[in-house]
Amino acid sequence: MKSWRTPRSVKPPFGSEWTAPPATRIFDNVSFIGNVIVGCYVVETGDGFVLIDCMEPDDKSRDTIVRGIAELGLDIHDLKAILISHGHFDHYGQADWFRRNYGCELYLGKEDTVLAKTLALDKWPVIDYDMDHYYEDGGILKFGDMEIMTVLTPGHTAGCYSFILPVWDEGRKHMAGMWGGSGLLPDSDPYAYKASLDRFTALCREQHVDAELCAHPTLDNGLERQALARCIVNGVPNPFVIGEEGFAYYMGQYYALLEETMIRRGLK
């Protein structure tokens, strides 16, 4: 039977015109700021907040993040760190600017340093500065009362990291998983990607991950679910809490992307 669903959407090309939706709280301690192409997560820690990713290196992205932080009622001076999922410019875009202006510390996977400093794919802007920290595979980063697990998941890039963190809603604790590199690019390693998917999916199951975060909202109907989150009433299930089975189902789409890539490259 033919699927009734709209095919998985592809994100608009970088440089497309966009309008940012309002910054949106999706959990007591987590909010999204971004647009249809890419975004970042604000994670409140009890002692300031951290960003996971920081959009593209253009003024509009910067303004969107700065305005979003204010919309959430946060003080930008409480920004402690930026956790960059991988060495692509749409994830590290504003890192240096925030560090220079607000003194936050920057984290990246060590294996992506060379990539972020040299990659010229599609003339993407590279970085000319160093990080403050590199992640530890399977390590726990502590900020205030928040503990974020960092997992090396090579494939999309060699030093791509994924995250597992606790989130709260209506007094309930959930565990959220964020797969760091979305699909496969021409230089992505499909075998490493497969091994990382297997490992991260198993780890999320072990950690009882039942909620999902994604930097590219075209992959998970993120903006539509945020629209619901902006008006959700007490008692209605949080659209980002999808259950442990739901999380495994969601990860299935990355296996599907892998399969498509393998067939396209004649590897299957």
Ligand SMILES: [Zn+2]
């Ligand atoms: Zn990327």
